[in-house]
Amino acid sequence: METQVKNLFDPALVDDTQTRILLLTAENQPSWGTLNVSQALVHCALGFEMATGALKTKRAPFPATLFGRVIKPFIFRDNKPMRRNSPSAPELFTGNTAGYHFINERSRLLEEMHRFAARGPAGCTHQPHPFFGPLTPEEWAILMYKHIDHHLRQFGA
Template sequence: MNQFVDITNRKVLYRLLLNLDAQAKPLWGKMTPQQMIEHLITQVQYTNGVRIPTWDGPHENTATRKQNGIYTNNEMPRNIILEELPEALTYPDLETAINQLMKELDTFDRHFNTLNLKVIHGGFGPLDYNEWIIWHGKHFTHHLKQFGVID
């Protein structure tokens, strides 16, 4: 799955994120670059112990969704909307938001390294650290492509 961003290579990830132009228009969707970064912050917080995820499972096709979402080279579809955009930004600027995202990723690593656990994904059910690495990589790739940071 080398076509996806490796979120464990934080130096490369940070450089990619810093390539975002705060004024960039998305190739699809309605988010601004800062809204996208703040969205990623929230999503990582659901996996690092800051926010508590929910799952209404088990669902009969959860295993299939997990298999297709995690264990294939399938990319996330464009224009998928799973939540509304917040009305206001949380951070004063894009750079501050990017730095917060990097901190949340460090917390994610510590959360899993201290507790051998699985954390709920709303569509896939419980995921372990390695599965979250894959999923976050796909998610980050999706949004970096959205703003033309990567092809």
């Protein structure tokens, strides 16, 4: 029996993920990494913007894209979580963090996640992922779940 790979086109998984996001507080501390909880919320919201094409990203340098294409089949075939301190596109980080407000950033992330899920496959960008290259809509939905799950686990949610 083949296990279905979790993805954010599944309404039940979107609901479960929303519940986990709502468990976060401004006081949550990371188990790893350098982002605080508000920065992680912004980072995840920007990930959804990348997946829909609202945020343009640059391709990673050649050795990284080659490695990305080699490991891509292993990332999208099962429900194994992302590894701690995994690399990310620089566009998913903003330099100005002083203006982040936890409640606003959490609301923004929820809006981006629900917008992504509601648009479904037709709402995914045709632009290649900076590291993995071209992705199908289903691969974008898997990656968006794995990405947000990674950061929710980082903060204990």
